[in-house]
Amino acid sequence: MTAVLKLRPLLTATHRYDKSLSTRDRGHGQIIQAPILAYLIETTNGRILFDVGCDYAKIAAPKLRAQYYENENFAFGAPDMQEPQRLPHHLAQLGLTPADIDVVFLSHLHFDHAGGLCDVCGTEVHVQQDELTAAQAGTDIAYFPSDFSGDYPWQVKQGEYDLVPGVRAISTPGHTAGHMSLWLEMPKGPPILLCGDAADLTENIEQEIAPGLCWNERSDLALESIRKLKRLGREEHADLWPNHDIDFFNTLKRYPNFHE
Numbered sequence: 036m037t038a039v040l041k042l043r044p045l046l047t048a049t050h051r052y053d054k055s056l057s058t059r060d061r062g063h064g065q066i067i068q069a070p071i072l073a074y075l076i077e078t079t080n081g082r083i084l085f086d087v088g089c090d091y092a093k094i095a096a097p098k099l100r101a102q103y104y105e106n107e108n109f110a111f112g113a114p115d116m117q118e119p120q121r122l123p124h125h126l127a128q129l130g131l132t133p134a135d136i137d138v139v140f141l142s143h144l145h146f147d148h149a150g151g152l153c154d155v156c157g158t159e160v161h162v163q164q165d166e167l168t169a170a171q172a173g174t175d176i177a178y179f180p181s182d183f184s185g186d187y188p189w190q191v192k193q194g195e196y197d198l199v200p201g202v203r204a205i206s207t208p209g210h211t212a213g214h215m216s217l218w219l220e221m222p223k224g225p226p227i228l229l230c231g232d233a234a235d236l237t238e239n240i241e242q243e244i245a246p247g248l249c250w251n252e253r254s255d256l257a258l259e260s261i262r263k264l265k266r267l268g269r270e271e272h273a274d275l276w277p278n279h280d281i282d283f284f285n286t287l288k289r290y291p292n293f294h295e
């Protein structure tokens with residue numbers, strides 16, 4: 036019996052960038068607009084937040100913006116994020132505050148997934164040991180160490196595990212060292228696999244294309260993870276949700292509406 040009650044996708048920002056960042060060796064010179072998402076999962080055992088979006092201050096404050104996004108290392112520039120897109124505002128629409136979140140589950144520690152931790156501080160944060168190690172070592176430019184160097188109540192994990200009945204952390208390394216996807220057994224509809232950045236776009240899934248950024252150039256590992264997600268989807272008749280696909284996102288229920 037699944038503990039999942041409701042799933043709400045949350046649009047925390049949008050980001051325009053070269054498509055080759057999502058599809059390795061494909062789409063150079065083609066600019067796409069990608070949603071930056073978080074997902075609020077309500078269960079009988081509490082509320083889980085999958086990813087937390089960007090740190091708003093690094094986008095809104097000119098000095099920080101220049102430091103983090105407007106430099107030669109960072110070709111994609113800052114995402115577009117408005118104050119009402121911060122997590123506390125989304126939660127307020129449901130009459131909730133960050134204190135009502137029981138667990139933050141991070142797919143990985145890139146700026147567009149872990150930056151919003153400062154808006155939900157105090158909540159237990161799940162991350163993989165391999166991910167934390169790689170991020171602290173600054174393995175790639177999409178890690179902003181100040182995003183995750185605060186005094187957060189980390190729950191450092193290794194490998195796959197159940198958060199609550201019907202919610203399973205699935206190991207999908209490749210994009211980053213300790214990337215995780217999330218399996219959700221839904222109360223009414225088919226199971227949902229939140230791919231995270233294991234699959235940015237539907238194209239990554241359908242055509243088995245690795246993401247542009249791969250940990251240590253391990254696109255083989257990233258492809259293995261895409262195939263693993265597809266196999267799970269086939270065997271369990273689950274829907275795979277890509278994470279940065281604006282067309283796919285537009286087919287989903289609009290917050291605060293939910294999937295169940």
Ligand SMILES: [Zn+2]
Pocket residue numbers: 143145177210232
């Ligand atoms: Zn990423």
